[in-house]
């Protein structure tokens with residue numbers, strides 16, 4: 001069951017899943033909605049709390065479904081609308097939310113709106129669903145995104161006898177947001193899916209909605225006006241929904257997609273992502289600390305979406321030319337691995353299949369300020385196939401078992417929508433869910449433990465963020481604080497052992513307790529705190545007041561008091577108050593003689609179920 005919490009996305013673990021690539025239920029070689037529904041238990045077990053499904057709408061599939069020909073139904077290769085409703089219900093039963101795509105910067109040229117527009121009279125509402133021009137010279141300041149495929153943002157339409165505007169492939173004409181009928185149509189689409197119960201929508205390519213002469217046609221005021229309208233519309237009709245912007249922009253422009261907390265709830269932190277990889281290879285925390293310093297603070301009801309990889313190339317649009325060269329040299333020596341302005345590789349191959357580096361980057365993904373978005377298959381370290389063309393090499397079938405087609409499909413292997421990975425290093429017979437679940441030392445188990453550890457501490461999702469400034473820049477260190485809970489993260493970005501001194505005087509007297517092993521470290525004093533770290537090591541600590549560690553339990557002389565506004569029963573239903581209660585329970589519980597374990601510490605408590613007791617009836621009994 002889903003919690004009634006409008007800020008649920010702050011504590012979420014989001015899992016990005018292309019329906020086509022995950023699980024094939026009917027043996028046609030293509031993943032489908034039923035297949036995904038069957039795998040929800042797997043995702044729940046991993047600790048996922050929200051899935052983000054890639055486009056599953058009718059489409060010519062020339063851009064993997066981001067070229068939509070009908071927004072209101074399901075591509076028959078993936079199932080039908082009942083299958084989708086079943087997925088939604090089954091996910092909700094497991095407490096998993098569902099985020100879908102709202103791709104409304106452009107449509108496919110096969111969409112009836114475009115077919116109608118190209119035949120409609122010039123100047124008509126129907127024609128003006130798209131952006132037309134008599135020449136291909138308009139908007140010269142605008143960059144080309146798919147540089148390897150397109151050489152203009154204009155394409156000639158022989159039926160309309162005019163050029164139409166497109167920011168992506170030529171067969172994806174951009175909608176015209178100057179036209180109020182387009183805006184209304186988009187609100188109706190949002191209604192269609194939200195009224196079915198969808199929890200969130202990723203707004204694909206959102207910076208490019210509006211165009212204006214003399215500008216680069218990105219982040220224009222009209223786009224923000226429309227987003228406020230969309231948000232107001234959704235807020236007035238549907239509780240607890242979330243809009244996730246895909247705004248691949250510099251931090252200052254990206255932060256504008258939150259408005260004053262009245263546009264999108266979330267936005268991907270595109271500039272941070274490549275800098276995590278840079279910092280690792282340069283063995284220097286500067287790329288990370290610098291970009292975080294440049295990131296404006298955002299409204300309280302908003303959250304960054306953090307990611308390492310996704311279904312696209314590892315984009316290098318938000319780095320300087322110099323940094324891009326560095327990234328290509330460091331991570332894509334093979335020109336085949338490059339596409340547009342980015343690198344088409346998965347996480348594991350990017351990091352040379354080095355388990356320590358994979359763990360380190362994931363530990364940052366799950367502890368830096370934001371909500372982590374995991375890419376399917378990265379939890380088992382899946383490989384890629386850079387020879388497949390476009391970005392298809394990172395979209396191959398999920399590897400479930402060592403059986404035929406990696407357990408993804410029962411079909412004839414020749415019929416698969418894409419070949420499974422057979423690269424010797426990443427062969428599906430070795431890298432698969434079944435094999436990793438059978439070995440508790442596997443990456444899968446490690447990821448599962450990391451996720452469940454994050455879920456125990458709300459400070460990761462909701463806490464403030466304070467960067468520490470050690471002299472040794474090979475170490476990244478920061479704290480997260482929420483509701484009296486303090487977390488310290490220390491990460492060694494270097495391939496060699498490092499020592500670091502941290503100024504933790506703000507926590508003077510507190511005890512760092514390593515979260516995974518619950519090992520108590522020496523108490524913090526005023527002078528610098530010293531750590532030594534093995535190559536690529538990272539530590540997560542809670543900083544506990546010393547008195548939590550009562551050697552011999554003594555009953556508390558006074559019961560702890562929790563002051564709440566409103567009804568006391570809210571302590572069980574409102575996440576923020578519940579977490580305050582959970583944070584005072586360890587002290588209280590360890591004061592009982594029955595707890596008594598001299599060497600044991602209650603690190604944290606979690607209220608998992610609330611059972612109402614009828615007090616009157618109990619008394620009678």
Ligand code: BGC
Nearest residue numbers: 063066067168204205246312
């Ligand atoms: C999606 C891409 C897609 C493009 C055009 C992007 O932002 O992530 O996969 O090709 O939009 O729709």
